[in-house]
Amino acid sequence: MMDAFAQDLRHALQTLRRAPGFAAVAVLTLGLGIGANTALFSVVDAVLLRPLPFPDPERLVRVLSTVRGSEAAVSPPDFADWRRMARSFSGMAAMSTASAALSGDGVAEQVPDAQVTADFFRVMGVTPARGRTFTSEELQPGQNRVAVVSDALWRRRYGSDAGLVGRTIRVDGMSLQVVGIMPPGFTYPEGTQLWLPNAFDAQTLATQRGAHYLDVVARLAGGASAQSASREIAQVSDRIRADNPSVNIAWSAAVRSLRDEMVGDIQRPLFILLGAVGCVLLIACVNVANLLLARGMGRTRELAVRAALGASRMRLAGVVMAESLCLGIGGALLGCVLAAWGIGAVVGLAPEGVPGIAGARLDWRVLAFALGAGVLTSVVFGLLPALRAADAVSLAEGLREGGAAFGGRHGRRSRRALVVAEVALAVVLVVGAGLLLRSFARLRGVDPGFDPRNVVTFGVALPDAYGQPRTAAFFASLLERARALPGVRSAGAIFGLPLTDFGYGITVRDLDGRQLSSQEQESIVVPQVRIVTPDYFRTLGIAPLRGRAIEPDDREGRPPVVVVSASAARRLWGDQDPIGHRFTLGTRFGLGPNHIQGGGEVVGVVPDLHDVSLARPGRPTVYLSHDQFRIGYMTVAVRAAGDPMALVNALRSEVTSLDADVPIFRVRSMEDVVAASVASQRFYAALISVFAALALGLAAVGVYGVLAQAVGERTREIGLRMALGAAPAQVTILVVRQGVAPAAAGLALGLALAFGLTRLIEKMLFEVQPKDAPTYLLVTSLILFVALAASWLPARRAARVDPLVALRSE
Numbered sequence: 001m002m003d004a005f006a007q008d009l010r011h012a013l014q015t016l017r018r019a020p021g022f023a024a025v026a027v028l029t030l031g032l033g034i035g036a037n038t039a040l041f042s043v044v045d046a047v048l049l050r051p052l053p054f055p056d057p058e059r060l061v062r063v064l065s066t067v068r069g070s071e072a073a074v075s076p077p078d079f080a081d082w083r084r085m086a087r088s089f090s091g092m093a094a095m096s097t098a099s100a101a102l103s104g105d106g107v108a109e110q111v112p113d114a115q116v117t118a119d120f121f122r123v124m125g126v127t128p129a130r131g132r133t134f135t136s137e138e139l140q141p142g143q144n145r146v147a148v149v150s151d152a153l154w155r156r157r158y159g160s161d162a163g164l165v166g167r168t169i170r171v172d173g174m175s176l177q178v179v180g181i182m183p184p185g186f187t188y189p190e191g192t193q194l195w196l197p198n199a200f201d202a203q204t205l206a207t208q209r210g211a212h213y214l215d216v217v218a219r220l221a222g223g224a225s226a227q228s229a230s231r232e233i234a235q236v237s238d239r240i241r242a243d244n245p246s247v248n249i250a251w252s253a254a255v256r257s258l259r260d261e262m263v264g265d266i267q268r269p270l271f272i273l274l275g276a277v278g279c280v281l282l283i284a285c286v287n288v289a290n291l292l293l294a295r296g297m298g299r300t301r302e303l304a305v306r307a308a309l310g311a312s313r314m315r316l317a318g319v320v321m322a323e324s325l326c327l328g329i330g331g332a333l334l335g336c337v338l339a340a341w342g343i344g345a346v347v348g349l350a351p352e353g354v355p356g357i358a359g360a361r362l363d364w365r366v367l368a369f370a371l372g373a374g375v376l377t378s379v380v381f382g383l384l385p386a387l388r389a390a391d392a393v394s395l396a397e398g399l400r401e402g403g404a405a406f407g408g409r410h411g412r413r414s415r416r417a418l419v420v421a422e423v424a425l426a427v428v429l430v431v432g433a434g435l436l437l438r439s440f441a442r443l444r445g446v447d448p449g450f451d452p453r454n455v456v457t458f459g460v461a462l463p464d465a466y467g468q469p470r471t472a473a474f475f476a477s478l479l480e481r482a483r484a485l486p487g488v489r490s491a492g493a494i495f496g497l498p499l500t501d502f503g504y505g506i507t508v509r510d511l512d513g514r515q516l517s518s519q520e521q522e523s524i525v526v527p528q529v530r531i532v533t534p535d536y537f538r539t540l541g542i543a544p545l546r547g548r549a550i551e552p553d554d555r556e557g558r559p560p561v562v563v564v565s566a567s568a569a570r571r572l573w574g575d576q577d578p579i580g581h582r583f584t585l586g587t588r589f590g591l592g593p594n595h596i597q598g599g600g601e602v603v604g605v606v607p608d609l610h611d612v613s614l615a616r617p618g619r620p621t622v623y624l625s626h627d628q629f630r631i632g633y634m635t636v637a638v639r640a641a642g643d644p645m646a647l648v649n650a651l652r653s654e655v656t657s658l659d660a661d662v663p664i665f666r667v668r669s670m671e672d673v674v675a676a677s678v679a680s681q682r683f684y685a686a687l688i689s690v691f692a693a694l695a696l697g698l699a700a701v702g703v704y705g706v707l708a709q710a711v712g713e714r715t716r717e718i719g720l721r722m723a724l725g726a727a728p729a730q731v732t733i734l735v736v737r738q739g740v741a742p743a744a745a746g747l748a749l750g751l752a753l754a755f756g757l758t759r760l761i762e763k764m765l766f767e768v769q770p771k772d773a774p775t776y777l778l779v780t781s782l783i784l785f786v787a788l789a790a791s792w793l794p795a796r797r798a799a800r801v802d803p804l805v806a807l808r809s810e
Contacts, residue, residue, distance in 0.1 A: 030331025427750025
C-alpha cells in the first residue's frame with residue numbers, strides 16, 4: 001500500500017510539473033489561507049495556549065476582592081487576614097505595581113517596578129539566576145533597602161556586570177543594594193524590571209481596610225481547586241466583613257486562574273478571529289477543489305483506462321489524493337513564508353498590554369500547525385474530486401463521453417454547490433467586518449470631552465523624600481519653564497490622565513457637614529479622584545459647565561476647593577446646583593507627615609471625560625487642587641502651537657535641569673492616547689477586514705473559475721444558439737445569470753448564517769447591533785456586484801464565440 005502511494009506521489013509531482021499554471025494558482029490560493037491561519041495561530045499560541053513560564057502554572061491563581069459582582073484590588077488588612085485564615089493555599093503574596101526612577105550608571109530612566117510581600121518568589125516558583133531574594137528581616141519596615149532586578153534590566157543598563165549583586169544602585173533617589181538577578185524571561189507582573197520589598201506596618205494593617213490597591217497571587221495547596229478555594233475565600237471574607245461592618249459592606253472575594261486573569265477580555269475575540277481566518281482557509285479549499293474538478297475533466301480518460309485495467313476505487317482515489325497532498329504541502333510551505341511576515345504585522349497592530357504576544361514567532365509548534373493545516377486541507381479539498389475519480393459508473397461513461405466523470409451534469413452541480421458554500425462563508429466574514437468597521441467608526445466619532453490636538457504628555461514621579469514643599473516647588477517651576485518655551489500655549493498637570501484606565505476610588509465621608517452612614521458611603525462612592533494644577537483644564541480644552549476651574553489662588557493655606565464632573569454632581573446632590581456645597585473624602589492626601597483630608601467646597605462643574613475608553617462613559621470624578629493636595633506622581637500636559645512632539649527634547653532638558661535624577665517617561669501625544677484607547681477595536685476590525693477581503697477575493701475567483709469552465713464546456717451549445725439567431729447580448733445575460741444564480745444562493749445562505757453567528761461578536765460592537773440593517777444591505781449589494789463582475793469576463797468571452805468555428809470544432 002505504501003509503495004503504491006509513494007508511486008502515486010511521484011506521478012503527481014510529474015503531473016503537476018507539466019501543469020505549472022494550475023499548480024501555481026492552487027499553491028498560491030492555499031498559501032494565502034494557510035499563511036493567514038498560521039500567523040494568527042502563532043498569536044493565539046503565544047497568548048492563550050503556551051504554558052506560563054512558571055513551575056506548575058495551573059496551580060497559580062489570582063485572589064481578588066469583589067464588590068457587587070465586580071472585581072477589585074485588595075486592601076492590605078484583607079490580604080493579611082486571607083493569608084492567615086485561608087487553608088486552600090500553600091502560599092500567598094501581594095504586590096503593587098508602579099514605576100521607579102533609576103539614576104547613576106547612565107542617563108536616568110523610569111522602569112516598571114513591583115513592591116512585593118514575603119513569599120512572592122516562592123509562590124511564583126522562581127529562584128534568582130544570581131544572588132538571592134529578600135530575607136524576612138528585609139521585609140520589615142525600615143529594613144527594606146534592597147532590590148532584585150530582571151535579567152533584561154541587568155543586561156541592558158548594567159552591561160551584564162557579574163558584580164552587580166551586592167552593589168548599590170539609585171532608585172527614586174535612595175540607595176538600594178541589589179541582592180538578586182532573576183532568570184531570563186521572568187517579568188511578572190508583566191513587564192516588571194525591578195522588585196522591591198513591600199512591608200506593611202501595624203498602622204497600615206489597622207487603618208487601611210478600605211484602601212484597595214494590591215494585586216494578590218497565590219499557589220493552590222495540594223487537593224485544592226480554584227473553585228473550592230474561591231468558596232473558602234468567600235467564607236473568610238464573610239467573617240472579615242462581620243468583624244468590620246463599617247468598611248466591608250458588600251465586599252467579598254473570589255479566586256481566578258492566573259492564566260485567565262492575565263489574558264483578560266482578549267481570549268474570546270482571539271478565538272473568534274481564529275474562526276474567521278479558518279473560514280478563509282475553507283474558502284481556499286473550495287477553490288482548489290473546484291480547480292481539481294475542472295482539471296479532472298482532462299484526466300477522465302486516463303482514470304477510466306486505469307479502471308478498465310483493474311485499478312480499484314481506492315487506487316483511483318489515491319491518484320487524486322496524492323496530487324492534493326502535494327498541493328497541500330506546497331501551500332503549507334508558502335504559508336510559512338507568508339506567516340513569517342504576517343506575524344510581525346499582527347503583533348505590531350495588537351494593542352499594548354496583551355500578555356505574551358511579544359513571544360509570537362514561527363517556532364516548531366507553529367510550523368507543525370502549518371504542516372498539519374496543509375495535510376488536513378489536502379484531504380478537505382481533495383475528497384470530492386477523489387470520490388468523483390473513484391466513481392466507476394462515471395468512469396465507464398467517461399470512456400464513451402470523454403469527460404462525464406468530472407464534467408457533465410453531476411460535475412457542474414458539484415462545482416456550483418462549492419461556489420454556494422464559499423460565497424456563504426465570504427458573506428459571513430464580510431458581514432462581521434462590516435459590523436466591526438461601523439462600530440469602530442462610531443467609536444472614533446465619540447467626543448472624548450477634551451481637545452487632543454497639539455498636546456504632548458509625559459509622566460514625572462518624584463521620590464517620596466522630596467516632601468510637600470519641594471514637590472510643590474518642582475512642579476510649579478517645571479510648568480512655568482514649560483510655558484516659557486517657544487511654541488507653547490499652555491501647560492498643566494494631572495494625577496490620572498483621561499483614557500488611561502487610571503483608577504483611584506474613594507468613598508465620601510460627609511456631605512455638607514453631615515457624617516454619612518456606612519450604607520450611604522457605599523451607595524454614593526465617587527469612583528475617581530484626580531489632582532490637577534491650574535491651567536490643566538485650559539490645556540486640554542475643557543470648559544467648565546458651571547462655576548470655574550482650579551486657579552492659582554487655590555493654594556496651600558486657602559480653603560480647599562473641588563471641581564466635580566457632571567455625573568459626580570448628580571450622584572452627590574441630585575438636581576441641586578452643586579456650587580457652594582461641601583464634602584469630605586474618606587482618605588488623606590499629601591507627602592510626609594502633613595496629610596490633608598481630601599475634599600472641600602465645590603467651585604465648578606466640568607463635563608464627564610472618558611477615563612477608561614471611548615466605549616465606556618466617564619465615571620463620576622472629583623478634581624482637587626495640587627497646590628492643596630500635593631503628590632509627587634503627575635502627568636504633565638503641554639499644548640503647542642504646532643507639532644507637540646517637537647517640544648519633547650526641550651521639555652526633557654527642563655526636567656533634567658531641575659533634577660538630573662528625575663526622568664520623564666511615557667511620552668505620548670494626546671492623539672496617541674486617544675488612539676490607544678481604541679486599539680483593541682482597531683485590531684479586531686483590521687484583522688477581520690483583511691480576512692473578509694481575502695474571502696471575498698477568493699469567492700470572486702471561484703465564481704469566475706466555475707463560469708469560465710462552464711463556458712468552455714458549452715462552447716458548442718453557445719455556438720448553436722448564436723447560429724440559430726441568439727444575439728450576443730442574450731448570450732451575455734444567459735451566462736451572467738448562470739454565474740449570479742449560485743452566488744445569490746450563497747448570499748442567501750450566508751445572510752442566514754450571519755444572522756446567527758454575529759451574536760458572537762455582540763460584545764465587540766459599539767452602538768451597532770448584530771442585525772444592523774445598513775450593514776446587511778451594503779453587504780448584499782457588494783456580493784451581488786462582485787458576482788456580476790466575476791461573471792462579466794466569461795460572459796463576454798461567450799458572446800464572442802464564432803458559431804461556425806464552434807460547430808466545426810465539434
